[in-house]
Amino acid sequence: MVQQEVRKGPWTEQEDFKLVSFVGLFGDRRWDFIAKVSGLNRTGKSCRLRWVNYLHPGLKRGKMTPQEERLVLELHSKWGNRWSRIARKLPGRTDNEIKNYWRTLMRKKAQDKKRGEAASSTPTKPSSSVHSSISVSSKKHEVDPHGSKKAGEESFYDTGGASTQDEGEGEGEGEFSMDDIWKDIDMSEENNNSFVYGESEEGCNLSCPSASSSWEYCYENLRVMMDEESLFCPMSEPYFYALNG
DNA sequence: AACCGCCCCAACCGCTGTGGT
DNA sequence: AACCACAGCGGTTGGGGCGGT
16 A cells, blocks of 8 residues: 555665664565565565675675586586575575576687687687686686686586486485585585574575674674664564564 | 776566465 | 465576776
């Protein structure tokens, strides 16, 4: 009825603060609910996305390590475009991030290929050499705040490399030829599973860093904001009881 | 200095899966 | 068993920044 128009587009700092605070209160689950009670005129979906892809304290940001790049390639060959699944194996990385990374990588490859064909007489880049490390030294953002990614290795799984085992889900993870990496990841998962703000699901491997300063800063500000503006004080709302009682 | 093109990332959209009633 | 609401996923797009001309 009074329903204001749903906000879209980039999030403001204030919105972020609000969202973070409400997730802190109610956990990272009930997005529709959070969207409503927070007063953000956003959809639950939008809130979730913002949290998962940007605000979650466990996010790494920055360049993918060569290890991560390799892992992405491997996992994609195994599972195809199951980004969220792949993301679960990369602590601190989001499906969106991986998806974007992959997309960029594929585009570069496509371009390289084209160029190679253009210079057909002498194909300079034999893209057939699987796992030859192409260093797509993409000029861009070499030092950008969020960091850029550079390509890992070669291997052509366009976008559904999954064909091999895909649905098998197989979880044949054991026989994966990347034991070291797996161990690494398993360990990091075990170590990071204790995230305070939400009962992250099995998959949510956004590890909680030793309190990222930006996170603390953000949360502190929130408290202040809520004090000063006494934002609808969710504590006093029936919602609070509904959830906690 | 201005313009153009490319690249990256954040965010949206539509569909599917899942749990509750 | 059917329906509904919500969460999650994958695909796609638009904006902004950077480098090159």
